[in-house]
Amino acid sequence: MDIKTIELKKTILEDNDKDAELLRAQLKGTKTFYVNVMSSPGSGKTTTLVSTIRALQEPANAQRPLKIGVMEADIDSDVDARTIAAQTDAASVQLHTGGMCHLDAEMSRQGLREIGHEDLDLVFLENVGNLVCPAEFDTGAHMKAVILSVPEGDDKPLKYPLMFDEADVVLVTKIDAMEAFDFAPETFRENLAGVNPDAPVFFLSGATGEGVAEWAAWLRGQIEKFLV
């Protein structure tokens, strides 16, 4: 006999997609550029955010200073929000997901309300460290940045195709460790092109600072385009 099956996740995702579109439009109205940063745990999201925020605020790079906020999502700690507050001039807020492995549009909205997005030009969300669930949920961001650290391997676009497909930009971090970990940039580019041929890729090192200025200049350009 025929059993009727209801795909609950599909309707949850559809509802979230609508809510995310609404949030994105609301943020356009308040001129707040919202960037969703995703990666595995330990790939250097917080370090990358600190160096990115500092580079964005370099006088030479900035037509005008940006007002920046960071929302740090975590199961239950607040170490990342403390790092941002200690090392940058950005506003920061900690979001506890209480065990959930992703953020959705409504959770974003709560954080954005708390951080006061109306007064900010740019808000980063450091999503929960995970290459699977966060890719499925539209947070309402204008840009999705996916970070992959060299020690994770150049094959990751093959193993997590949805995450890399969703990326608007890919940041490869810890490039100073490339030789030690046998990571081939060209192999990575080929693997990425298989799922997402259009995303720009920046190679960064938190240790040497290499690549940060180029990435920050590109991001600044995207923000300026959004803010006009």
Add this chain to the structure above:
Amino acid sequence: MDIKTIELKKTILEDNDKDAELLRAQLKGTKTFYVNVMSSPGSGKTTTLVSTIRALQEPANAQRPLKIGVMEADIDSDVDARTIAAQTDAASVQLHTGGMCHLDAEMSRQGLREIGHEDLDLVFLENVGNLVCPAEFDTGAHMKAVILSVPEGDDKPLKYPLMFDEADVVLVTKIDAMEAFDFAPETFRENLAGVNPDAPVFFLSGATGEGVAEWAAWLRGQIEKFLV
């Protein structure tokens, strides 16, 4: 410095609690008694539901036949809904959670709409097999039945206190295996009393049918009280 922290899960649970109260009232309006059945995987939820439905429909036990539905929640299979459909006269529907480990009130509502709860006296939800997350989410049910199988051990109320605290009734299944697994009913009752002294406990065997008539008679009484 002081970092502001937002507990996202708390507001999600509060929103769900309100929605669950609304659903519970709506089901009272359509005279549909809704039972949320929770347990670990493999503890005998489906087998217990089959024997319970059959016992509820015994002519001697029934003032009038009940119209019964079963919603089978699962990550992605539909074997349990097929079992219910093949072995009972209950309506059944399969709910795919797509990886989520619990059902909330809105997910319940989708399933209830699909199964046509207005025409049913009694709907069972077989929740996702898990003793943690499902306990936190009110599905809008009028009764929460927690199943523990003897092989899982008589210490489980100590290890999963929230689940056993939430139970309106506890069913201990596979009691024919009690000696083989060194499960002491009195120890179990003491452990349960520590977190939930009020929940009635029924001891059942799917193999011998022991205890099923008593549990079904008690449940029938609860349903009759609800339907008047």
